[in-house]
Amino acid sequence: MDWISMDLPMNIIIGNAISLVAGIFIILSMWVNDEKQAYKYQFWNAFILIISSVFFFSWTGVTTMAIAASRNAMVYYDKLTSYWTVFFIVISVVLGLLVNTMGFVGLLPIIAIVQITLCNYYLKSIKTIKTSFIVNSAIYIVYFLAIFDFSSAAIESVTALIGLISLARLIRSENK
Numbered sequence: 001m002d003w004i005s006m007d008l009p010m011n012i013i014i015g016n017a018i019s020l021v022a023g024i025f026i027i028l029s030m031w032v033n034d035e036k037q038a039y040k041y042q043f044w045n046a047f048i049l050i051i052s053s054v055f056f057f058s059w060t061g062v063t064t065m066a067i068a069a070s071r072n073a074m075v076y077y078d079k080l081t082s083y084w085t086v087f088f089i090v091i092s093v094v095l096g097l098l099v100n101t102m103g104f105v106g107l108l109p110i111i112a113i114v115q116i117t118l119c120n121y122y123l124k125s126i127k128t129i130k131t132s133f134i135v136n137s138a139i140y141i142v143y144f145l146a147i148f149d150f151s152s153a154a155i156e157s158v159t160a161l162i163g164l165i166s167l168a169r170l171i172r173s174e175n176k
Contacts, residue, residue, distance in 0.1 A: 011055040011056065011057070012055070012056070012148050012149075014055045015052045015053075015054075015055030015056045015149060016052075016149060016150060016151040016152075017151070018048060018051050018052035018055065019048075019049065019052040019144075019149050019151045019152040019155070020151040020152075020155065021048055022044075022045045022046075022048035022049045022052060022152070022155075023045070023151065023152060023154075023155025023156075023158075023159070025041045025042070025044040025045035025048065026041070026042070026045040026137075026155060026156065026159045027155065027158060027159050027162055028041040029041035029042045029045065029133065029159075030130065030133060030134075030159050030160075030162045030163040030166055031162055031166055033126055033166070033170060034126070035124075035126055035129060036076060038126070038129060038130075038133070039072050039075045039076040039120075040072075040076055042068075042072045042133075043069055043072035043073050043076060046065045046066075046068035046069035046072055047065070047069045049061065049065045049152070050062055050065040050066050050069065052149065052152070053065055056147050056148070056149055057101075058102070058106075058109075058147050059099035059100075059101060060096050060099050060100045060101075060102065060106040060107075060109050060110065061109055061143075061147070062099075063092075063095045063096055063099050063109075064092060064096055064109040064110060064112070064113045065109075067088055067091060067092050067095070067113060068113055068116070070088075071084075071088045071113075071117055071120060072120075075120045080120055080121055082121065085117060085118070085120070085121040088113075088117045089114050089117050089118070092110055092113045092114060092117065093110055093114065096109065096110035096113070097110070102146075102147070105143065105146040105147065108139055108140070108142060108143035108146070109140075109143055111139060112136050112139040112140055112143070115132070115135065115136060115139065116132060116133075116136045119132035119136075120132075126170065127167060127170060127171065130163055130166060130167045130170070131167065133159075133163055134160050134163040134164060134167070137156045137157075137159050137160040137163065138160060140152070140156050141153050141156045141157055141160070144156060
């Protein structure tokens, strides 16, 4: 059976299963206290979410996750310059708007990618990076619920909670 001709309930099940795998990487990115490791896990999360977004027919999600994976790879390799930051923001907004078929819901990944791209460029300490990941998770929780990607919404909720706990532990350890 051709995946395009699958019915929506089957796509939702498959998309949720793939998103669950992606969720492992988002949780790992929140748990680690090393910037490079965090971005490596963020890359794998975005890459796998490209695939799940296809099953949800979320072309904005496919587009923004492809951009996010590329950007995360550049951050990992210390290649995210101001030029690339502007490029990723412009391409995210332009392509995201072009492929958006979901109205306001389709704008959420665009907002999230602009927010995290700015944070990727400007924020350098693990505390501020974790905070930006938590804010980004909050945006994605709303988005994932709206497209019925329940496994990603659950994973993002757990991720935000783990991020808050990890951030609190990091702050507490620095204050000792």
